[in-house]
Amino acid sequence: MKKFVQEFKTFALRGNVMDMAIGVIIGGAFSSIVTSFTENLISPIIGMLGGANFDQYSVTLLGATFKYGAFLTTVVNFIIMAFVLFCMIKVVNRMTMLGKKSEPAAAPTTKTCPYCLSEINIKATRCPHCTSEQPTE
Missing domain, CATH: 1.10.1200.120 (Large-conductance mechanosensitive channel, MscL; domain 1)
Structure with a gap:
């Protein structure tokens, strides 16, 4: 009790x-x-x-x-x-x-490979999945 x-x-x-x-x-x-x-x-x-x-x-x-x-x-x-x-x-x-401040959107850390459409690191120069060279932007 x-x-x-x-x-x-x-x-x-x-x-x-x-x-x-x-x-x-x-x-x-x-x-x-x-x-x-x-x-x-x-x-x-x-x-x-x-x-x-x-x-x-x-x-x-x-x-x-x-x-x-x-x-x-x-x-x-x-x-x-x-x-x-x-x-x-x-x-x-x-x-x-x-009182709340809007937070800026975080910078993207990944991009999509234009050849195999896999998600890869934004700094990658080659796709780890299809090994194609990534176009420079």
């Missing part, structure tokens, strides 16, 4: 797990911000166009009430969150690329 607890502690304190936990917590907080933004700013603006609050749109069929306005608000929340996350990831990827 002691080994199991030790393995779990090693797993739980590993960097990736902690990063993921922090990401989930921040994601939950961010979700609350986007939900508030949509419900308190976007929905009333859209509601002004329709004459009522967007969240209050509903239809009743056979005694059941379908709140399609609340569903559409949730869809708008998702679209806004997806767009913001997309933009954030693009910025982070661009920032990580700024």
Whole structure:
């Protein structure tokens, strides 16, 4: 049992797990911000166009009430969150690329024999496979 607890502690304190936990917590907080933004700013603006609050749109069929306005608000929340996350990831990827320098392509060390098409050392004057003289370039 002691080994199991030790393995779990090693797993739980590993960097990736902690990063993921922090990401989930921040994601939950961010979700609350986007939900508030949509419900308190976007929905009333859209509601002004329709004459009522967007969240209050509903239809009743056979005694059941379908709140399609609340569903559409949730869809708008998702679209806004997806767009913001997309933009954030693009910025982070661009920032990580700024520090990296592109490495120049390494000079070739081999060439192909024009007679037997074998790969040979670039400095070779004769092909070791067909013994033909290599043209000078």
